[in-house]
Amino acid sequence: MDCDILVSGGGIAGLTAAAAFAGAGFRVVCVDPAPPVTDATAETADLRTTAFLQPARAFLDAAGLWDRLAPFAMPLEVMRIVDAGGPEAEPRVMRDFAASDLSDAPFGWNLPNWLLKRELSQRLSELADVDFRPGTGTVSLFTREGEARVGLSDGSRLRCRLVVAADGRGSPMRQAAGIGVRTTRFGQKALAFAVTHPIPHCNVSTEIHRTGGPFTLVPLPDRDGHPSSAVIWMEDGPKAQALHALEVPAFEAAMSERSCHLFGPLTLATRRTLWPIIAQEAERLSGQRLALVAEAAHVVPPIGAQGLNMSLRDLACLLDLATAAPGRLGDAAMLEAYERARSADVRARVAGITALNRISQVSAPAMQDLRAAGLDVLYGAKPVRTALMRLGLGTGS
Ligand SMILES: Cc1cc2nc3c(=O)[nH]c(=O)nc-3n(C[C@H](O)[C@H](O)[C@H](O)COP(=O)(O)OP(=O)(O)OC[C@H]3O[C@@H](n4cnc5c(N)ncnc54)[C@H](O)[C@@H]3O)c2cc1C
Numbered sequence: 001m002d003c004d005i006l007v008s009g010g011g012i013a014g015l016t017a018a019a020a021f022a023g024a025g026f027r028v029v030c031v032d033p034a035p036p037v038t039d040a041t042a043e044t045a046d047l048r049t050t051a052f053l054q055p056a057r058a059f060l061d062a063a064g065l066w067d068r069l070a071p072f073a074m075p076l077e078v079m080r081i082v083d084a085g086g087p088e089a090e091p092r093v094m095r096d097f098a099a100s101d102l103s104d105a106p107f108g109w110n111l112p113n114w115l116l117k118r119e120l121s122q123r124l125s126e127l128a129d130v131d132f133r134p135g136t137g138t139v140s141l142f143t144r145e146g147e148a149r150v151g152l153s154d155g156s157r158l159r160c161r162l163v164v165a166a167d168g169r170g171s172p173m174r175q176a177a178g179i180g181v182r183t184t185r186f187g188q189k190a191l192a193f194a195v196t197h198p199i200p201h202c203n204v205s206t207e208i209h210r211t212g213g214p215f216t217l218v219p220l221p222d223r224d225g226h227p228s229s230a231v232i233w234m235e236d237g238p239k240a241q242a243l244h245a246l247e248v249p250a251f252e253a254a255m256s257e258r259s260c261h262l263f264g265p266l267t268l269a270t271r272r273t274l275w276p277i278i279a280q281e282a283e284r285l286s287g288q289r290l291a292l293v294a295e296a297a298h299v300v301p302p303i304g305a306q307g308l309n310m311s312l313r314d315l316a317c318l319l320d321l322a323t324a325a326p327g328r329l330g331d332a333a334m335l336e337a338y339e340r341a342r343s344a345d346v347r348a349r350v351a352g353i354t355a356l357n358r359i360s361q362v363s364a365p366a367m368q369d370l371r372a373a374g375l376d377v378l379y380g381a382k383p384v385r386t387a388l389m390r391l392g393l394g395t396g397s
Contacts, residue, residue: 003027003131004329006150006160008138008173010036012050012113013294013311014166015120015132020063020315021164022129024323029160030130032167033137033153038118040270046113047270048192049230051076051205051218051305053108056312068119073109074219077203082260084210085368089257093372096204102390106203108305110218110230138167141176141290148289148330162330163290164318166311169280171296177287184279184354186361188213189240190302191233194270195255196226197263207303208260209371211363212236213277214303215258223269231266232302233258234277234360244274277301279354285342286335291318298346300353303360310349317341 007018010032018030037045052060052073060066077100083093099107124132133152140151141163148163150173165173174181190213201219208215213234220228233255235243243254248268256266280299285292294311321334321341328334359371 001147001160002158003029003160005029005162005164006031006138006148006158007164007166008150008171009165009167009294009296010034010121010132010134011166011168011294012116012120012308013315014164015117015124016060016063016065016312017164017166017293017315017318018130018132019065019120019123019127020059020319021322022124022127023063024319026129026322026326026329028130029133029158030124031133031136031138031152033135035134036117036121038114038121040112040114042114046117047194047273048113048232048275049110049218049220050113050116050308051108051110052312053305053309054105056108056309059312059316065120065123068123069109069111069116072115072119072221073111074221075106075203076108076110076205076219077106078205079107080204080206082206082208082262083368083372084208084260085362085365085372089210089260091208091260091262107205110205110220112220112230138163138173138176141173143177143288143290145288145332160330161289162322165290165292165296166294167296169278169295169299171282171292173290174282174292174296177290179287179292180283182281182283186213186277186279186301186357187237188234188277188301188357188361189237190275190277191235191240191243191272192231192275193268193272194220194223194228194230195266196223196228196269197266198226199263200227201229201263206262208258208262209360210258211368212239212361213301213357214360215255216302217259217263226267227263228269229263231255234301234357236361240274244272275302277357279350279357281346281350285314285339285346288332289330289335291330291335291338293318297342298350300350301357303353303356306349306353310346313345314342 217229
């Protein structure tokens with residue numbers, strides 16, 4: 001056997017998987033045809049940020065990652081939901097979900113994706129049991145009961161006990177295993193960029209609903225002496241594309257209006273990147289000697305910071321099963337247990353976020369009024385409010 005685990009994909013999920021499994025004593029090879037871009041100023045840098053929710057911290061800690069991420073992490077103390085669905089772009093209902101209602105800890109911590117890739121790949125270079133091969137991809141998969149044989153783009157072939165497919169929404173390993181997907185298209189795109197603003201964010205993450213999808217500001221550390229936030233602005237595809245093409249002053253005026261001027265005039269601090277929005281679910285989360293994780297298994301619109309946090313739950317589950325019975329790594333019983341443990345949560349979250357996104361997209365005034373009233377009702381009763389917060393964090397059912 002060439003290694004215990006082959007991780008196909010070196011995105012954030014794949015790099016984290018490689019660090020976690022190698023940290024637990026498994027021999028890991030991780031491949032990705034695209035080397036990680038670890039410089040914020042590079043043309044291809046991923047300028048999105050990831051909000052890691054509370055439960056992610058223990059997993060990152062156990063994988064030896066948290067200490068190196070903590071100095072850059074921005075704590076998120078309050079989740080503010082704003083409905084601005086009236087005729088004017090102004091807040092009608094504004095409700096704060098405070099982490100302090102649950103515990104002393106923040107909801108989570110926000111980190112730039114390019115920085116995560118830098119820190120994760122540095123961690124891999126310290127681990128003796130990881131062979132990270134950027135520039136090489138997986139091209140074929142052949143499995144039998146006792147092993148998987150994976151063909152790589154450099155012409156070599158590798159034998160392992162488990163393939164972890166973290167190779168994204170179009171996952172070549174998922175396709176090679178013949179596992180289908182159910183995809184929902186919303187006709188929507190997300191603009192991702194960073195801004196500075198005169199009014200401080202006070203560690204409050206703010207999600208503003210009007211039409212076309214949410215406009216979300218997530219706290220970042222100060223930039224050039226000014227308060228700063230990462231923005232995800234979801235809109236109908238053609239409108240998002242038009243916004244992307246606007247001259248900077250016109251774009252700044254448009255986003256300041258869309259933010260209801262809650263932070264004063266917004267100044268664009270990075271280039272704008274455009275992301276297609278879909279929801280997707282693999283028909284199964286495993287195949288013979290194969291486990292699907294992260295976007296290879298599930299894709300959700302960026303609402304409530306669920307995407308990568310679901311992925312970490314996939315990894316935590318696989319790691320628990322692997323360490324509980326290392327001799328059975330990748331066998332049918334282990335992969336059935338993975339499927340059983342993860343499929344209900346994945347199905348519920350993909351359905352839940354799909355529904356929330358549709359509610360956020362509505363443009364009919366009556367539906368917008370209903371949305372504002374719904375927010376009030378959900379917020380009004382404290383047990384409902386705290387149950388929802390726990391559900392969002394993944395600590396409640
Ligand atoms: C706008 C936006 C904002 C988001 N914000 C958040 C957030 O705040 N919190 C959160 O939890 N989630 C968030 N998400 C979701 C999160 O970004 C994704 O869940 C995460 O980036 C997906 O990671 P991944 O590693 O599965 O996929 P990718 O990042 O797509 O990585 C897949 C990797 O596989 C590689 N690959 C492709 N083909 C092969 C091959 N043949 N062999 C090997 N490797 C291959 C690719 O090169 C790539 O590096 C957001 C998503 C969007 C669109």
